[in-house]
Amino acid sequence: MSPWIVLSVGVVIIAMIYSMRHYRWVKTWALLDIFSGLMVTGKYFFKRKVTTQYPEEETPVSPRFKGMLALRRYENGEERCIACKLCEAVCPALAITIEAKEREDGSRRTTRFDIDTFKCINCGLCEESCPVDSIVLTPESHYCFTERGQNILTKQELLMIGDRYEDQLASDREEDKDHR
């Protein structure tokens, strides 16, 4: 390789290093980073605010939101669950305990349907496996327990939660029906 080429490449590399150092020096002493940050602040100062004043305001909840568990009924008040135990079998956290027996009319119904919410990971697999759309995850995310044992939701409690959210559950399913 010609010594002139080697010399030219060397000069270019030295010039690049020098200009980078120079640029950093100017950037530091001219406070360019602070001004670029202030420009971002100024840009958003006059835009519509996106901060939500929680808890007075809440963001919209997806129809697929996986919140508190519930059991649904049909419109005539009959519980949907047919005690097939698919949800109990599919639950990866073993959170569901079901006992069942046949009723006088020959239909099969649960006598015990407990969900341990401490074990539940809100995965939604029970909801997906249910053939009659009985067990569901509601949009409710604000709940807490204050005493030992309240983490076990019984059948009656689950049905009560389902009754409370039925309108919302029905409209969420209608909205999402093309993807179910």
Ligand code: SF4
């Ligand atoms: S949401 Fe998942 S973890 Fe919770 S009860 Fe259903 S299947 Fe089990």
Ligand code: SF4
């Ligand atoms: S909730 Fe659904 S999947 Fe679970 S036992 Fe009842 S009918 Fe079967």
